[in-house]
Amino acid sequence: MKRLLYLIIISAIFVSVPIASQAQCKGFAKKICRLELEPYIHDGNYHAAILTEGEEAELYKTFYSDQDYRIAICGTDELPEIEFTIMDSKKTVLYTNKDKNFKRTWDFKLESSQQLKIAIKVPVREGSPDEPRSGCVAIMFGLKVK
Amino acid sequence: MKQKAFRFLPYSMVILLIGFSLTSGCKVGTEKEDEAPELELDMSQLSQDMFEDIGEVKKIFYSLPSPIETAMIIRSAGATYNQNLLNSVDNASNYTTNKSMALNLGVYTCDLSFASLYDQTEASIDYMNAAKKMADGLGILDAISDETIEELEENINNRDVIMEIISDTFMNSSSFLHENERASVAAIVLVGGWMEGLFLATQIVDLDSLENNTLVDRIMDQKLSLDIVLKLLDESKDNEDVQLILADVEDLKITFDKVELRSSQIETSFDEETEVTTIKSKTSSNLTPEVFTELKGKIETIRNKYIS
Numbered sequence: 001m002k003r004l005l006y007l008i009i010i011s012a013i014f015v016s017v018p019i020a021s022q023a024q025c026k027g028f029a030k031k032i033c034r035l036e037l038e039p040y041i042h043d044g045n046y047h048a049a050i051l052t053e054g055e056e057a058e059l060y061k062t063f064y065s066d067q068d069y070r071i072a073i074c075g076t077d078e079l080p081e082i083e084f085t086i087m088d089s090k091k092t093v094l095y096t097n098k099d100k101n102f103k104r105t106w107d108f109k110l111e112s113s114q115q116l117k118i119a120i121k122v123p124v125r126e127g128s129p130d131e132p133r134s135g136c137v138a139i140m141f142g143l144k145v146k
Numbered sequence: 147m148k149q150k151a152f153r154f155l156p157y158s159m160v161i162l163l164i165g166f167s168l169t170s171g172c173k174v175g176t177e178k179e180d181e182a183p184e185l186e187l188d189m190s191q192l193s194q195d196m197f198e199d200i201g202e203v204k205k206i207f208y209s210l211p212s213p214i215e216t217a218m219i220i221r222s223a224g225a226t227y228n229q230n231l232l233n234s235v236d237n238a239s240n241y242t243t244n245k246s247m248a249l250n251l252g253v254y255t256c257d258l259s260f261a262s263l264y265d266q267t268e269a270s271i272d273y274m275n276a277a278k279k280m281a282d283g284l285g286i287l288d289a290i291s292d293e294t295i296e297e298l299e300e301n302i303n304n305r306d307v308i309m310e311i312i313s314d315t316f317m318n319s320s321s322f323l324h325e326n327e328r329a330s331v332a333a334i335v336l337v338g339g340w341m342e343g344l345f346l347a348t349q350i351v352d353l354d355s356l357e358n359n360t361l362v363d364r365i366m367d368q369k370l371s372l373d374i375v376l377k378l379l380d381e382s383k384d385n386e387d388v389q390l391i392l393a394d395v396e397d398l399k400i401t402f403d404k405v406e407l408r409s410s411q412i413e414t415s416f417d418e419e420t421e422v423t424t425i426k427s428k429t430s431s432n433l434t435p436e437v438f439t440e441l442k443g444k445i446e447t448i449r450n451k452y453i454s
Contacts (some may be wrong), residue, residue, distance in 0.1 A: 029321070045209060057204055066222040068221065111424065111430040
């Protein structure tokens with residue numbers, strides 16, 4: 001009986017931890033990262049994930065001409081500054097925030113619509129003896145209402 | 147006879163004619179040679195190459211234009227508002243399955259954004275209520291609360307605030323579905339909004355002026371999003387509802403593939419004053435009226451199926 005109770009508790013923890021992390025991610029995206037988009041209007045899409053130091057993510061999106069865009073990519077406090085790179089279809093680097101002191105936002109517009117790739121990397125803290133840390137990374141897009 | 151006529155032409159005229167034909171022929175040739183390398187990149191092929199090179203990363207996101215972005219693209223392209231094209235809010239009570247509610251949450255959010263961008267105050271409130279009905283039906287808790295509707299009514303003349311409210315509600319729905327491992331429903335919502343945008347745009351376009359038409363260009367640009375739609379749906383292809391929608395999008399792709407999009411090399415320029423980067427490139431397509439009519443017909447059929 002005790003063993004069954006133990007199993008139920010362990011299972012409940014395994015199920016609830018990811019849900020709690022996701023909820024934390026939503027709160028972070030909505031209350032912190034979204035503010036970085038101002039005065040642009042958030043497009044309403046939700047892209048966020050729990051990433052660990054050293055891990056990478058990619059996002060594919062078509063951006064349209066005649067629109068003014070702001071990309072905001074933010075990580076929670078547990079993580080070092082997030083590195084992101086924007087590439088075109090030929091994998092040419094159009095922008096990297098590595099050259100801009102890991103700035104969280106990038107404003108741009110296009111003369112013609114293009115499909116772009118956003119590569120996101122959580123750097124590993126140098127000289128950190130601790131276990132790699134995990135946290136939420138949110139990717140948000142803002143547009144200007146004309 | 148022709149030789150005879152030629153014989154009577156003064157020599158000077160013949161030399162002039164030969165000279166003109168030679169120089170004009172060279173000019174066309176030169177122009178083509180100048181333009182060809184500029185627009186040498188086949189965008190569909192590049193898009194495929196991009197996906198083939200997906201690295202081993204923890205997480206991959208395929209991002210479709212949200213219903214808000216779709217409506218903004220249509221407005222920026224100079225489209226006029228026509229409420230008769232929107233899905234009637236009276237249809238909201240007809241949607242009882244998860245698939246129809248998810249599709250029409252996307253459709254109504256697109257219509258809501260479209261109406262709001264054109265300051266259609268009453269329609270905005272009606273479409274927010276219709277979207278709420280869909281979100282409630284899908285069990286999306288508190289995505290659109292009664293307070294949201296009240297806030298919308300209080301700020302009905304402030305377009306920026308309204309767009310913020312729409313963005314907030316759409317994000318609530320989207321994040322709720324992802325949190326609760328209902329990514330397939332989230333994908334269907336996005337496809338519903340995307341298809342509604344395509345429907346509105348193709349219906350508004352004047353078929354007699356397809357050339358140099360910004361709205362037509364934006365419709366053709368959706369070819370670039372098509373692969374992303376397919377990738378997004380493919381992630382949930384075990385879901386029966388997704389399979390049906392996937393078949394519709396694949397059918398649409400057959401027509402989109404008849405159009406070739408070409409792009410020049412991309413360059414960037416950074417404005418120090420505004421801190422805005424401009425991504426510079428030129429694109430062209432070989433769209434014909436026949437292909438556009440085919441595309442318009444397919445989109446209309448799919449969209450009407452989704453709202454019926």
